[in-house]
Amino acid sequence: MSTVTTTDVAIVGAGPAGLMLGHLLQRAGIGSVAIDIRSREEIEATHRAGILERDAVRMLIDTDVGDRVLTDGHEHRGIELAFGGSLHRIDFVGLAGASTWLYPQTDVFIDLADARARDGGDVRFGVGGGSVHDITGDRPAMRFTDAPGNDHEVRARFLAGCDGSQSVCRHLVPENARRTFFREYPFAWFGILVEAPPSHPELIYNHSDRGFALISQRTATLQRMYFQCDPATDEAAWSDAAIWAEMQARLGANGVTLHEGPITSRGVLPFRSFVQEPMRYGSMLLAGDAAHTVPPTGAKGLNLALNDVRVLAECLERRLKDDDHDALDEYSARALERVWRAQHFSYWLTTLLHLVPDASDFDARRQLGELTSITSSEAGRRYLAESYTGWPSA
Numbered sequence: 001m002s003t004v005t006t007t008d009v010a011i012v013g014a015g016p017a018g019l020m021l022g023h024l025l026q027r028a029g030i031g032s033v034a035i036d037i038r039s040r041e042e043i044e045a046t047h048r049a050g051i052l053e054r055d056a057v058r059m060l061i062d063t064d065v066g067d068r069v070l071t072d073g074h075e076h077r078g079i080e081l082a083f084g085g086s087l088h089r090i091d092f093v094g095l096a097g098a099s100t101w102l103y104p105q106t107d108v109f110i111d112l113a114d115a116r117a118r119d120g121g122d123v124r125f126g127v128g129g130g131s132v133h134d135i136t137g138d139r140p141a142m143r144f145t146d147a148p149g150n151d152h153e154v155r156a157r158f159l160a161g162c163d164g165s166q167s168v169c170r171h172l173v174p175e176n177a178r179r180t181f182f183r184e185y186p187f188a189w190f191g192i193l194v195e196a197p198p199s200h201p202e203l204i205y206n207h208s209d210r211g212f213a214l215i216s217q218r219t220a221t222l223q224r225m226y227f228q229c230d231p232a233t234d235e236a237a238w239s240d241a242a243i244w245a246e247m248q249a250r251l252g253a254n255g256v257t258l259h260e261g262p263i264t265s266r267g268v269l270p271f272r273s274f275v276q277e278p279m280r281y282g283s284m285l286l287a288g289d290a291a292h293t294v295p296p297t298g299a300k301g302l303n304l305a306l307n308d309v310r311v312l313a314e315c316l317e318r319r320l321k322d323d324d325h326d327a328l329d330e331y332s333a334r335a336l337e338r339v340w341r342a343q344h345f346s347y348w349l350t351t352l353l354h355l356v357p358d359a360s361d362f363d364a365r366r367q368l369g370e371l372t373s374i375t376s377s378e379a380g381r382r383y384l385a386e387s388y389t390g391w392p393s394a
Contacts, residue, residue, distance in 0.1 A: 002143065002151040007031040007122070008320055010142050010156035012132060013163035014123050015043065016105060017288035017305040019112035020059075021160055022121050024313035027063060030320055032122065033154045034162075035144055039126040043109055047193070047265070049216060049224050050105035051076070051203075051299035053390030054098040056306045066111045073103035074217060076202050079388070081353075081375060082254035083207040084368060088375040095378070095385035102203075102217055105302050127152075132169055135159060136282035158316065158328075159284045162309070165274075167290035173281040185271035185295065185350065186357050189214070189226040190233060192243060196223055196261030199251075205297075205353055207371065208253040209364065212354045214297075215251065215258065225258075228354050231270045238266075271295045271350065273343055278332040279308075285331060287312055292339050297353065298346035303390060308335050310393065338391065345387040 009025055011018045014036035022032040036043070052060075052069065060069055077099045080087045092099050116123050127144040134140050140159040145151055161169025197220065204215040211228035218224050227247055240263050251258055275292045279285060288305030311334050318327035352370060356363065374380035 002153040005033060005122075005152065005154045007033045007154060007156050008158070009033075009316060010140065010154045010159045011035070012130065012142055012159065012161050012169055013167075013288075013290070014038075014113075014125060015162065015164060015288075016108050016112055016302060017290075017309050018160070018162035019109070019116055019121075019123065020065075020306055021162060021287065021309040021313055022123065023063060023065065023112060023115055023119070024309060025316065026119055026121060028313065028317045028321065030317060033156070034116075034121070034123045035127045035130060035142060035154075036123075036125050037127055037130055040113055043113075043125075044106060046106065048105040049218075049296075050103050050108060050302055052101045052103050052108075053303045054100070055390050055393045056303050057101050057103075059306060059310060060108070060111065065115045068107065068111055069101055069103045072107065073101040076100045076102055078385075079202055080200065080204045081207070081371065082204050082251065082256060083371050085253065086255055087204070088371075089202075090375075090381050090384050090388075092385045092389050095382040096389050098385075098389035100299070100389055104218065108302065124152075130168070132159060132161075132172060132284070135172060135284040138283065140283045157283070157320065160309075160312065161284055161286045161290045162288055162305075163290050165289040165293050167286070169284060170276055170286060170290050172284065173276070177281055179277050181273075181275045181277075183273040183347075185273075185354075186231070187211075187228050187354055188231040188233065188271060189269040189296065190229040190235065190238070190243075191224065191226045191267050191269055192263050193218070193265040194223045194225060194261050194263055195221060196259040197221065198223060199258045200256070204251070204256060205349075206251055206254060206256070207353050207367070208250045209355070210246070210250050210253070213247060213250040215256075222264075223259075223261075226269075229268065231268070233268050235266050235268050269296065273347060275336070275339060275343065277336060279335055280328060280332045285312055285328065287335075291335075292343070294342055294346040295350045297350040298342065298388065300342040300346055304339060304342055307338055307393065311335050341387075341391060349384075
């Protein structure tokens with residue numbers, strides 16, 4: 001026998017997207033139940049970087065998730081493009097009237113999980129055997145077992161698939177009812193976490209004839225750095241000394257010297273672009289990485305997920321509280337407009353800065369020409385600044 005719970009919206013996945021959706025729905029007086037196969041401790045232990053756009057920060061503050069983003073985060077009013085032997089600053093505030101905030105996705109999750117607990121939200125971490133049923137009917141369901149092994153079923157008016165890039169919900173859409181778009185890139189990022197002071201006050205996107213590198217930050221004593229590598233790279237084959245030699249060589253080509261320190265973690269991150277359309281099938285709606293992924297170069301992944309659930313919460317409110325039967329028909333088109341803008345920006349910035357295997361000398365010099373054109377033109381710098389800080393939400 002299963003314990004049956006009824007609610008307005010069942011949410012598969014309790015990462016930032018699922019938690020923010022439940023949070024927004026509760027503020028609108030709409031009930032939800034969210035589940036996740038991971039424990040809260042597991043999710044908190046998964047350290048992921050995060051750069052929040054202006055509107056993402058505003059959403060967190062305006063919905064009372066907490067102001068830790070302002071006290072513990074770091075405002076970035078620009079970035080540096082490093083190429084041709086020097087740095088070229090992109091002034092976000094001067095060009096776009098906006099800034100970004102360096103605030104790890106892990107902390108966004110903690111803030112949202114605390115807010116859901118504070119507000120009495122029904123979030124169930126560490127469930128087992130999760131499955132989704134009846135998504136073409138008017139009472140979709142998710143079934144799972146709790147930690148002691150008791151069976152549960154949640155019946156809802158609608159179901160939201162917020163279960164990440166390995167989404168189960170995504171694959172429930174029949175092939176003849178979906179269209180997928182995919183690109184795999186011929187390079188990856190070798191990421192390291194370093195105990196050292198910041199090497200620069202803002203992010204450096206570095207282009208060199210040895211490949212791309214990114215210098216980011218985490219805290220006053222812990223930094224995140226990446227360099228372009230082959231996707232088949234064995235991270236264990238690189239000594240700390242070899243990593244630092246490669247990083248210093250790439251940044252040194254543009255006049256930057258890095259502060260070194262112990263490397264506390266490392267990993268290889270492959271690059272993929274993916275979109276599944278539409279983002280609705282029957283009573284199920286997809287959001288975040290369950291529907292789309294982008295390369296990390298443009299820092300759009302988490303921001304897209306938060307925008308998805310902002311739009312979805314609004315559409316669900318109109319459907320459930322105003323009885324607007326057309327509201328959910330708008331969701332996919334509205335969300336995908338921003339998704340494809342972000343796909344273009346992420347692809348453009350990625351191909352602009354990375355060395356493509358087997359590129360000719362012409363390709364390399366053309367790439368430098370494009371970088372010079374962008375940084376020497378106010379219009380070019382403004383496009384980069386506006387895209388990076390995020391397009392204003394309606």
